[in-house]
């Protein structure tokens with residue numbers, strides 16, 4: 300029997316591990332590891348190993364569907380296109396193009412995202428966004444402002460060269476397990492590891508110094524470390540003078556942030572803060588890795604800027620083993636942002652509010668009347684739908700009814716739309732609210748490029764055909780566009796990448812042909828440029844080539860514990876599930892390992908409530924209530940509880956309060972109560 304090995308990229312996290320799908324008789328028969336892959340080197344975590352389980356899943360959508368009463372009927376593609384074109388056109392005609400909103404998908408390829416944002420803008424709507432809004436929009440705002448580029452500064456394998464690794468707000472041992480292998484490699488070479496997190500996690504087990512801070516006190520901790528570094532003369536004065544601006548203002552801003560004062564706010568011992576600051580500043584090559592524990596706060600942008608400040612005052616950038624590393628959640632969340640599926644940016648981070656951007660893309664796309672932005676963010680679209688100003692939405696590969704905060708309000712907002720079309724691979728909670736559902740293809744059933752968390756662009760090949768009448772997302776978007784009178788002539792993903800090469804300067808040299816020979820890190824401005832694995836080696840893409848040190852003051856989280864809601868709920872991921880769980884909860888080997896929603900509680904808190912391990916409890920916030928299984932231990936401190944967000948119940952509880960700039964919701968802190976369910 301002939302077996303063909305087709306190289307692809309893992310559909311789950313932003314590490315971007317590679318593997319081959321073995322194809323026999325046109326079916327995926329197994330995974331073959333890729334020992335020469337630059338990141339995974341032959342390894343995959345539990346999720347990657349289970350990736351094929353969703354391909355032939357019996358719940359896959361195999362035909363376009365339209366709502367009839369409380370149920371659904373299968374329809375043909377021409378009828379589906381007619382309904383979608385009519386639904387979007389009617390809203391546009393009656394209420395104007397700004398009554399349309401589009402949610403693109405960080406699960407989809409760069410080409411799919413490029414097409415989706417182009418469709419939105421050519422229809423006259425500036426309202427295009429993706430789920431980066433829920434995970435790393437503060438990295439986009441904060442890193443662009445401080446460092447002039449919204450990406451991880453150094454490649455993943457570079458972590459092995461770090462002599463001190465500071466991990467803050469990231470449980471990467473569970474969420475990006477293959478990245479943690481590089482940390483173990485650094486440890487084997489003698490690197491020190493500092494972990495700051497409100498929970499003790501498998502990541503903190505790697506730590507030499509563990510800073511178990513109170514949820515929402517990251518800025519205080521980072522300012523406290525900056526204070527120690529400045530006070531003890533551990534700054535890199537040459538680097539500050541040569542490469543940065545704004546140091547004096549930071550020094551003034553953190554003058555009172557002594558280790559003792561920081562300890563009072565964060566709950567971390569003063570001597571541990573001092574030790575961590577010294578270890579980070581003194582090492583010849585220190586890196587900072589962070590994730591959603593930094594970004595998912597009402598102070599998310601401040602948190603990111605405080606991370607940059609620490610790296611800049613110590614000169615820990617622009618060399619192997621250094622850097623600021625935002626670990627992206629979804630496999631192509633970096634690429635979806637690069638492609639301009641963002642409210643504030645056209646492709647290549649060209650500001651949507653800048654008339655020059657409109658001129659540039661009007662010329663590139665040979666069109667007039669492109670909308671000036673910024674558009675509404677994903678969270679603002681939901682508010683606008685509830686308020687009646689957004690009338691129709693096109694949602695591709697996203698499940699806001701599960702993944703957005705205060706999910707009961709999200710459902711009501713989506714139900715109030717005149718027209719909702721959802722394109723997905725399963726009947727998600729959001730798809731259940733749609734007028735028309737379009738069946739998409741998963742990564743293995745289509746081709747395209749994906750950009751992982753380290754800006755590495757990889758081509759993923761098509762291994763098998765999609766089931767039934769399902770089609771690739773790019774094909775569907777082109778059909779929708781043509782149904783609405785637009786010229787979208789892209790016969791395959793490579794033809795879209797051709798256009799990306801012409802319109803997105805960072806991707807100019809990342810051609811289809813070159814990706815066959817291997818991955819390339821952007822920026823890659825020309826076809827003979829090797830790509831840029833390490834950013835900021837010779838300055839920053841900001842005024843005078845200097846980075847901006849931006850002082851930030853500590854502000855507490857929006858919600859605090861009270862007598863009615865005495866616990867602080869923080870949410871996050873577990874090793875065997877991913878994001879809203881639409882794929883991992885349907886993956887038999889993964890769901891069998893973690894089948895239920897649980898709440899992790901401190902033993903003393905549980906004893907006071909007469910809750911035993913395994914009891915079903917009720918968790919209540921001012922927004923609603925949900926049930927979960929109590930899991931007791933010492934991973935969280937007294938007064939703090941943790942719930943994974945992969946199950947539908949969690950986001951009934953979370954707050955819709957957002958960071959004022961990046962508009963990310965504060966998933967990491969809300970006040971709740973817990974009681975036994977008898």
Ligand code: SF4
Pocket residue numbers: 309310311312313314315316339342343344345346347348474475476477478
């Ligand atoms: Fe996939 Fe991420 Fe696991 Fe790698 S670490 S196999 S990319 S889920």
